[in-house]
Amino acid sequence: MSPEKFLSSSVWRARMKTYFKLMDVDKNGVLTLSDFEEIANRLIQLQNDSSKNEDIREMCHSLFQYFIAGGGPVDSNTQVSEEDLITNVAKTVSLSLAESPDKIYEVGRHKNELFFDIIDTDHSGEISRQEYRKYLAIYTGEEKPDNADQAFDSIDSDGSGSISREEFVEAHILYWFEIGGDQDNSPLPYGQLVDS
Template identity: 60%
Template structure:
């Protein structure tokens, strides 16, 4: 059902069309700054492996450790590094991420199930009490794992932008559509802009 919704909303676009939008570029730069925890101006494979470790710790269950670690390694290679071979020495700068992400999303638009599956896994990890919904506190903990520290104001703004019906919790559909819309949809095709990583930086 979720994949069908996304298929209906996605309009396939070229990398150049994504890059022409200052809002879309700002989204990617916002993500970069959130993930660049040590502020060195680069994203590395070890950064993503460390996040995977923290997510496993958050859920308190290592039974799907390999799935989560593989997911983050694939995310780094296919989205962050643009599909290039990666190793412990691979370092991606902000401008490289913007270009790589534009190429990746233009390709993956034709296969939304890939992004949907990734976000399904994330949802299940963040929903630590297995209620079927993500609470404000659960979302704060999730973003803290990415950013390396608690940022309640940023997390609350992100939460409110995804909680489409404003009922105080994020459903699976809201979570997946919010994250997919952030990456895969040109701002000109959206009536609402989800901000899953908080307020946008300047492009």
């Protein structure tokens, strides 16, 4: 699928704008490595196991470099605008799907399984509503229980009251890799989509 297919989807663009707004930690209108370093530090706060700290830092750095910034070298001066993010992710996703779909899904699965393990703080193998609320509050820097509940419900596809590893991974893969239609009912792991 070409980058243009993603770029022409208003639903997919709204997902990317939503993600951008949440990840812009300092609210300066651009994403930077320091935003993602701060997010890594926040995710580390969720852990009782410091052995994962480097994995979390590396995952956030890799996410910024290869997905958000388009794959080139990044440093403390690298800035990614909202439109750059949308373009970079569209190119990365479409190129990856064209060249090695199995590999991109494998990488997506691995990163989201790491996120799952971070959120599942009681190590039950499922994410509770409370764990998801706490995760989104720490990840985004804002406590919005209604938004977190909406996100939780959209991922809990079987309505069991908890999110399984498979539901979590599948929801995030759909969010990033599927274009969506006008009546998009896909999972919204970050809550309600922004309008602009």
